[in-house]
Amino acid sequence: MDKLLQDQVAVVTGGASGIGRSICRLFAEEGATVIVADLQAAPREGDDPPIHEVIQDKLGGEARFVECDVTNPEQVADVMDVASELGGVDVLVNNAGVFRQHDFLSMSVEDFDFIMDINVKAAFFMAQSAARQMVEKERGVIINVSSVAGIQGTGGFTTYCASKGAMRLFTYALAQELAPKGIRVNSLHPGLIDTKMTTDDVAIIGAEMGEGFKQMIPMNRFGHPDEMAKAALFLASDMSSYMQGASLIADGGLLRV
Numbered sequence: 001m002d003k004l005l006q007d008q009v010a011v012v013t014g015g016a017s018g019i020g021r022s023i024c025r026l027f028a029e030e031g032a033t034v035i036v037a038d039l040q041a042a043p044r045e046g047d048d049p050p051i052h053e054v055i056q057d058k059l060g061g062e063a064r065f066v067e068c069d070v071t072n073p074e075q076v077a078d079v080m081d082v083a084s085e086l087g088g089v090d091v092l093v094n095n096a097g098v099f100r101q102h103d104f105l106s107m108s109v110e111d112f113d114f115i116m117d118i119n120v121k122a123a124f125f126m127a128q129s130a131a132r133q134m135v136e137k138e139r140g141v142i143i144n145v146s147s148v149a150g151i152q153g154t155g156g157f158t159t160y161c162a163s164k165g166a167m168r169l170f171t172y173a174l175a176q177e178l179a180p181k182g183i184r185v186n187s188l189h190p191g192l193i194d195t196k197m198t199t200d201d202v203a204i205i206g207a208e209m210g211e212g213f214k215q216m217i218p219m220n221r222f223g224h225p226d227e228m229a230k231a232a233l234f235l236a237s238d239m240s241s242y243m244q245g246a247s248l249i250a251d252g253g254l255l256r257v
């Protein structure tokens with residue numbers, strides 16, 4: 001039996017660390033050539049080798065790293081040029097994102113723009129660049145990594161929730177627009193996943209705030225990046241061939257919507 005992503009070209013933004021890193025590994029194991037588009041090749045979480053090296057040297061797969069700040073149109077073009085050389089992008093995972101906690105009354109325009117530029121605007125134009133290649137092939141898959149915060153609002157995270165909610169509705173609108181061109185667009189909504197984002201950027205896991213959240217999760221544990229990769233693989237592959245404009249929630253039962 002063929003692997004689920006045999007001979008496909010997958011671009012994973014923010015693929016060097018956390019959830020993106022797990023997605024890159026699993027996609028490569030399933031036969032994809034993976035383009036890791038990130039600010040840095042080294043993972044945020046430690047001393048492990050960059051994932052494109054792991055894929056090539058240890059898994060015998062195909063991977064490229066392209067230095068890319070997703071808010072920089074020239075670097076986005078570099079990513080798409082590499083994809084084009086490899087035959088054109090089949091799967092885009094808009095995974096790069098940032099998470100911050102702010103007091104609404106004192107936060108600045110700069111705080112707002114930092115999150116919205118990366119989580120929303122960059123994802124929007126990354127999808128546009130990828131879709132321009134996908135329409136040529138008359139097929140493709142776009143996965144927008146939103147969050148439970150794109151469905152449920154939480155105080156202290158107003159901008160993040162606004163950004164992830166925008167990503168969800170962007171997904172739905174784009175799904176209708178691109179379906180006739182053979183492109184599927186869906187969003188993935190992780191719950192609380194153990195990455196540098198939730199241990200360092202906002203100290204939730206390993207801190208008092210995390211214990212409070214954990215009590216609200218019926219499975220009584222945080223998620224692992226590999227579990228998000230499996231959900232992403234489902235959306236990327238023909239296993240989800242009739243899913244379009246859908247939200248896949250993987251949160252241990254936190255939301256139950």
Ligand SMILES: NC(=O)c1ccc[n+]([C@@H]2O[C@H](COP(=O)([O-])OP(=O)(O)OC[C@H]3O[C@@H](n4cnc5c(N)ncnc54)[C@H](O)[C@@H]3O)[C@@H](O)[C@H]2O)c1
Nearest residue numbers: 014017018019039069070095096097147190192193195197
């Ligand atoms: N960890 C969670 O609990 C959780 C929950 C819900 C949603 N998410 C979403 O999942 C995605 C991945 O999060 P994570 O937890 O793996 O975070 P992470 O911080 O571990 O990894 C994020 C990666 O994105 C990269 N990145 C950041 N800004 C970038 C930019 N401007 N251009 C290119 N790359 C950039 C970072 O270098 C890093 O490699 C994000 O969109 C996040 O909002 C995470």
